[in-house]
Amino acid sequence: MxxxxxxxxxxxxxxxxxxxxxxxxxKKALESFxxxxxxxxxxxxxxxxxxxxxxxxxxDLGLDQDYAIPAxxxxxxxxxxxxxxxxxxxxxxxxxxxxxxxALARGNAERAPLEMTKWFDTNYHYLxxxxxxxxxxxxxxxxILDIVDEAKAAGHVVRPFLVGxxxxxxxSKPTEDAAxxxxxxxxxxxLIAAYTEVLAALAEAGVEWVQIIEPALTxxxxxxxxxxxxxxxxxxxxxxxxxxxxxxxLLSTPYGSLRQGLDAVISANPEALQVDLAPVxxxxxxxxxxxxxxxxxxTDITLAAGVIDGRNIWAADLRERLEVxxxxxxxxxxxxxxxxxxxxxxxxxxxxxxxxxxxxVAGWLSFADEKITEAQALATAVGGDTVDAAxxxxxxxxxxxxxxxxxxTHNRDVxxxxxxxxxxxxxxxxxFAERVEVQKSLGLPTLxxxxxxxxxxxxxxxxxxxxxxxxxxxxxxxxxxxKDEVRQVIELQERLGIDVLVHGEPxxxxxxxxxxxxxxxxxTTEHGWVQSYGSRCTRPSIVVGDxxxxxxMTVEWAKYAQSLSERHVKGMLTGPVxxxxxxxxxxxxxxxxxxxQIALALADEVADLEAAGIDIIQIDEPALRxxxxxxxxxxxxxxxxxxxxxxxxxxxAKPATQIHTHLCYSEFGQIIDAVAALDAxxxxxxxxxxxxxxxxxxxxxxxxxxxxxIWDIHSPRVPDVAELSELIKAALVNVPTERLWVNPDxxxxxxxxxxxxxxxxxMVLARDLVVESLAGKV
Ligand code: GLN
Ligand code: ZN
Numbered sequence: 001m002x003x004x005x006x007x008x009x010x011x012x013x014x015x016x017x018x019x020x021x022x023x024x025x026x027k028k029a030l031e032s033f034x035x036x037x038x039x040x041x042x043x044x045x046x047x048x049x050x051x052x053x054x055x056x057x058x059x060d061l062g063l064d065q066d067y068a069i070p071a072x073x074x075x076x077x078x079x080x081x082x083x084x085x086x087x088x089x090x091x092x093x094x095x096x097x098x099x100x101x102x103a104l105a106r107g108n109a110e111r112a113p114l115e116m117t118k119w120f121d122t123n124y125h126y127l128x129x130x131x132x133x134x135x136x137x138x139x140x141x142x143x144i145l146d147i148v149d150e151a152k153a154a155g156h157v158v159r160p161f162l163v164g165x166x167x168x169x170x171x172s173k174p175t176e177d178a179a180x181x182x183x184x185x186x187x188x189x190x191l192i193a194a195y196t197e198v199l200a201a202l203a204e205a206g207v208e209w210v211q212i213i214e215p216a217l218t219x220x221x222x223x224x225x226x227x228x229x230x231x232x233x234x235x236x237x238x239x240x241x242x243x244x245x246x247x248x249x250l251l252s253t254p255y256g257s258l259r260q261g262l263d264a265v266i267s268a269n270p271e272a273l274q275v276d277l278a279p280v281x282x283x284x285x286x287x288x289x290x291x292x293x294x295x296x297x298x299t300d301i302t303l304a305a306g307v308i309d310g311r312n313i314w315a316a317d318l319r320e321r322l323e324v325x326x327x328x329x330x331x332x333x334x335x336x337x338x339x340x341x342x343x344x345x346x347x348x349x350x351x352x353x354x355x356x357x358x359x360x361v362a363g364w365l366s367f368a369d370e371k372i373t374e375a376q377a378l379a380t381a382v383g384g385d386t387v388d389a390a391x392x393x394x395x396x397x398x399x400x401x402x403x404x405x406x407x408x409t410h411n412r413d414v415x416x417x418x419x420x421x422x423x424x425x426x427x428x429x430x431x432f433a434e435r436v437e438v439q440k441s442l443g444l445p446t447l448x449x450x451x452x453x454x455x456x457x458x459x460x461x462x463x464x465x466x467x468x469x470x471x472x473x474x475x476x477x478x479x480x481x482x483k484d485e486v487r488q489v490i491e492l493q494e495r496l497g498i499d500v501l502v503h504g505e506p507x508x509x510x511x512x513x514x515x516x517x518x519x520x521x522x523x524t525t526e527h528g529w530v531q532s533y534g535s536r537c538t539r540p541s542i543v544v545g546d547x548x549x550x551x552x553m554t555v556e557w558a559k560y561a562q563s564l565s566e567r568h569v570k571g572m573l574t575g576p577v578x579x580x581x582x583x584x585x586x587x588x589x590x591x592x593x594x595x596x597q598i599a600l601a602l603a604d605e606v607a608d609l610e611a612a613g614i615d616i617i618q619i620d621e622p623a624l625r626x627x628x629x630x631x632x633x634x635x636x637x638x639x640x641x642x643x644x645x646x647x648x649x650x651x652x653a654k655p656a657t658q659i660h661t662h663l664c665y666s667e668f669g670q671i672i673d674a675v676a677a678l679d680a681x682x683x684x685x686x687x688x689x690x691x692x693x694x695x696x697x698x699x700x701x702x703x704x705x706x707x708x709x710i711w712d713i714h715s716p717r718v719p720d721v722a723e724l725s726e727l728i729k730a731a732l733v734n735v736p737t738e739r740l741w742v743n744p745d746x747x748x749x750x751x752x753x754x755x756x757x758x759x760x761x762x763m764v765l766a767r768d769l770v771v772e773s774l775a776g777k778v
Contacts, residue, residue: 003246007208009272009302010068012379016343020531021050030535055156061372067209071158076105076534079126082163086194087138120255125533132178139194141201159209165191166232167216192239199246210247218256219630230260237268254342257285266295274304278341293331303333306341308375313584315366316374318396325382338379344368348528364403409545418596432703438655447767448499453572454747455489455504482506490564497764501569503561511574512582516541518553541583549601552608559612571609571617576645581623592641599648618660639674646678664746676702686745688712695734709745718759724766742767
């Protein structure tokens with residue numbers, strides 16, 4: 001059945017837009033409100049202005065057709081927003097006030113916050129709804145109606161936004177008391193009823209288009225296969241779209257290509273379908289445009305072709321993008337609109353404010369605002385008007401040509417060095433069994449204690465960094481301040497009796513940006529903030545070209561720290577995969593090529609650290625799991641190059657050099673073989689929250705020494721000695737004594753000394769206690 005309205009779909013649009021504001025206004029408003037510096041009325045008014053400013057900007061940028069502006073608004077997170085609106089969260093409450101809303105997101109004195117995890121393969125985090133058979137679903141359509149009204153009052157006809165029911169449930173987790181075999185997707189029918197109610201309310205309010213996103217259909221998830229999700233989508237949209245009382249639906253499927261889900265969504269016959277046709281998606285699935293065209297041809301569906309890449313920052317090659325649109329046309333798509341592949345929330349606002357970027361580089365980039373201009377140009381050109389699109393095409397041509405020819409992107413020496421590497425997997429020699437014997441010369445005690453690298457970034461360090469940036473602290477003064485910090489961190493660790501020390505990383509504002517700023521082939525922005533979650537934003541660096549290391553990056557700090565102690569101080573590097581995962585990467589070479597290049601630069605750093613007398617070096621790879629492709633069949637190839645690049649860093653390390661790695665942030669079950677394959681000598685890994693569960697996944701292939709974190713540093717709670725020694729004993733059930741290390745879950749930079757000191761003291765005491773009891777047993 002079709003709804004009453006038949007307002008046309010706009011000729012171009014975007015999937016979504018950054019929510020934090022061009023100057024991170026939302027971040028500031030949120031943090032002021034949470035800190036009690038502004039009251040609820042002031043916060044609400046600030047949030048209102050940010051939304052309306054965004055709408056006005058989008059309209060100025062050309063999104064002036066009705067429903068072209070996506071109202072993908074959320075004060076904290078889009079999943080939380082939809083879950084509250086359709087009532088999957090919040091129980092029977094008729095409304096969720098701000099206090100409750102933020103308690104869900106951030107916890108309060110009585111309650112832990114909802115779990116947070118990565119949104120598909122992006123660096124955005126969403127809040128995970130908890131669902132059981134008993135979950136009461138109470139739709140709250142007023143929330144979304146308010147958004148529509150607010151926009152309307154300011155003269156904007158916006159397109160309300162919902163995460164779809166299949167994705168919402170696929171991303172939820174069972175409550176702790178749910179039956180063991182309960183899957184949140186079992187509540188699909190109930191949830192569809194709630195969506196029906198929300199859509200009816202929108203129709204009643206005169207809304208003619210709504211956007212519902214179903215990214216789960218582009219991924220192989222552990223909770224449900226592609227076929228299961230497609231079947232669920234067929235049920236959900238079969239039911240939702242059969243209603244007459246609803247707006248027209250733009251069903252959108254970002255973050256990859258549809259497989260079985262394509263038939264399911266086409267047969268549900270939405271008024272519009274948005275698909276991800278970004279270059280990366282087509283590299284993985286080259287026939288996708290043809291498949292989509294064949295499916296859409298002969299239907300009445302408007303195809304919103306997501307040809308503008310919403311996940312990367314490169315200026316689009318408009319001629320090549322236009323060809324994709326032509327392919328769709330030739331394939332029989334009559335109603336064609338242009339869109340972004342995914343929400344632009346993953347890129348910064350605008351290149352225009354980056355006045356310190358090299359001019360050539362600035363011309364190669366498109367952030368959110370520039371991408372809208374690109375979408376408009378494509379819509380104009382595909383409509384046959386090449387004159388109006390001429391400027392945008394000229395900019396694109398210039399960007400494509402100058403980037404291809406630039407000396408900034410191509411470095412012969414680096415390319416030759418990578419070309420000279422052996423193909424396929426590489427291995428450090430001698431193998432672990434032999435290395436571990438040689439490394440006994442390190443003289444470490446039973447159950448050695450260490451930390452993951454960073455110590456608290458105190459207000460003093462932050463102030464010194466800000467003063468240095470502002471020019472009120474000279475380079476020398478800044479270095480002195482940092483050295484002072486390193487000295488205190490070393491002294492503290494010695495006082496606490498930790499065995500393997502770290503320098504504390506005070507010189508690093510960020511573990512990736514620090515290296516990006518020192519390596520050639522990267523650029524960094526000044527204002528390129530992207531929301532990570534809630535009020536948290538990151539400023540990803542950009543890999544523009546071939547990467548090399550002009551000079552040593554960490555050696556002076558490591559040397560200085562080592563000079564202060566008789567104990568071993570670890571050198572501390574960020575691994576190639578993590579550097580890539582948290583940066584914007586090139587689109588002109590595969591990630592594996594950049595990974596090899598970064599690995600070689602880091603291998604030189606390893607050699608320099610060894611020469612400076614550092615005999616333990618940690619290469620952090622917390623993001624190894626994050627880049628895992630959404631589709632299963634793409635995973636082995638990824639893991640292969642990821643492991644190779646890590647191994648390249650350590651390849652020529654001396655047998656006596658103990659290589660550590662560190663991982664966190666995820667379930668490792670899926671990648672545990674790859675973690676083993678890194679072939680580090682010591683692996684520290686987040687484990688405290690899951691109470692060492694991960695250790696049961698380890699098999700013989702995991703030969704390295706291992707430090708499962710025993711202190712969950714994400715919580716301000718200081719664990720006591722009894723609790724910590726229990727966790728060490730729990731680890732000893734699966735790990736032999738001579739292979740177990742004792743350490744926290746992750747770096748300590750977000751904690752304060754008030755927690756760090758007692759927690760580390762307890763950690764060492766717990767270790768001593770366990771060692772004593774082991775000795776007692778013999
Ligand atoms: N060495 C880093 C630190 O301690 C590792 C951080 C991380 O794993 N995210 O801060
Ligand atoms: Zn970590």
